[in-house]
Amino acid sequence: MMDLKLWLSILMVCGMAESQFLRKDFLINVPSRIPVLESSCVVIPCVYSYPKTKKILNRFRAFWFRGHTMVTSNFPELRLTREFHHRTRMAGSIRSGNCTWQLYFVRKTDTGPFYFRVEIPQHKSFTFSNNKVTLDVFQVPEPPVMTIEVRNKVTATCKVTHACPTSPPHISWSRAGTWTTMSKQENKWLWSTTSTMTFTPRVADFNKRLECTVTFHGRKTTKGSVLVFKKRKQNIGVLN
Numbered sequence: 541m542m543d544l545k546l547w548l549s550i551l552m553v554c555g556m557a558e559s560q561f562l563r564k565d566f567l568i569n570v571p572s573r574i575p576v577l578e579s580s581c582v583v584i585p586c587v588y589s590y591p592k593t594k595k596i597l598n599r600f601r602a603f604w605f606r607g608h609t610m611v612t613s614n615f616p617e618l619r620l621t622r623e624f625h626h627r628t629r630m631a632g633s634i635r636s637g638n639c640t641w642q643l644y645f646v647r648k649t650d651t652g653p654f655y656f657r658v659e660i661p662q663h664k665s666f667t668f669s670n671n672k673v674t675l676d677v678f679q680v681p682e683p684p685v686m687t688i689e690v691r692n693k694v695t696a697t698c699k700v701t702h703a704c705p706t707s708p709p710h711i712s713w714s715r716a717g718t719w720t721t722m723s724k725q726e727n728k729w730l731w732s733t734t735s736t737m738t739f740t741p742r743v744a745d746f747n748k749r750l751e752c753t754v755t756f757h758g759r760k761t762t763k764g765s766v767l768v769f770k771k772r773k774q775n776i777g778v779l780n
């Protein structure tokens with residue numbers, strides 16, 4: 541008699557291989573909530589997959605909806621309602637499983653919830669109505685997080701987070717100096733932009749506040765400031 545245990549384990553391995561390589565389901569990965577500044581933009585990251593098939597697929601229609609309202613599609617010929625016209629864009633490659641989309645000039649009413657639908661006429665279609673994304677639209681940006689270090693030179697940083705990597709905020713300072721600004725991805729939907737400023741302090745700089753002004757895409761602004769303190773003389777290694 542053939543070893544039953546061996547036979548069962550072969551079956552199990554085949555089953556696992558099938559679930560891994562012959563997926564039967566439509567799957568999606570999209571955040572359920574994203575905080576967004578009103579008037580700014582947001583990139584809603586999204587990846588999906590469709591059941592495997594040996595058929596050649598060359599037509600993909602993709603849509604994002606809010607209720608029955610289409611908010612974007614990869615069909616430029618399909619007209620959007622006036623509410624979303626010229627404000628959205630399908631940003632990813634639908635064919636390769638990227639359902640990322642972008643919304644500009646975010647309004648208070650853009651909360652959604654939004655959901656994705658894909659139609660593959662040569663294969664299958666699916667509406668991901670159980671994976672909706674809600675935008676938490678806020679109106680007043682948070683003040684920046686700032687740091688300062690006073691040595692021979694003053695180095696200060698001014699950092700904000702946002703959801704609009706395609707148009708990061710603009711950061712400026714109240715005093716002349718050398719600035720560099722860099723953006724970094726913090727998680728799937730959150731980005732940070734940090735400006736680092738250095739200058740050689742003059743007597744007049746001390747005990748004054750150094751201010752940074754952040755202008756987000758859409759023109760909302762926020763400000764922060766730090767005190768340029770005078771470093772105490774340190775008598776390191778000297779016994780008085």
Ligand SMILES: *[C@@H]1O[C@H](CO)[C@@H](O)[C@H](O)[C@H]1NC(C)=O
Nearest residue numbers: 586587631632633638639640
């Ligand atoms: C999806 O497309 C967007 C926009 O082009 C891109 O920034 C992002 O990296 C893509 N995501 C993946 C997982 O490929």
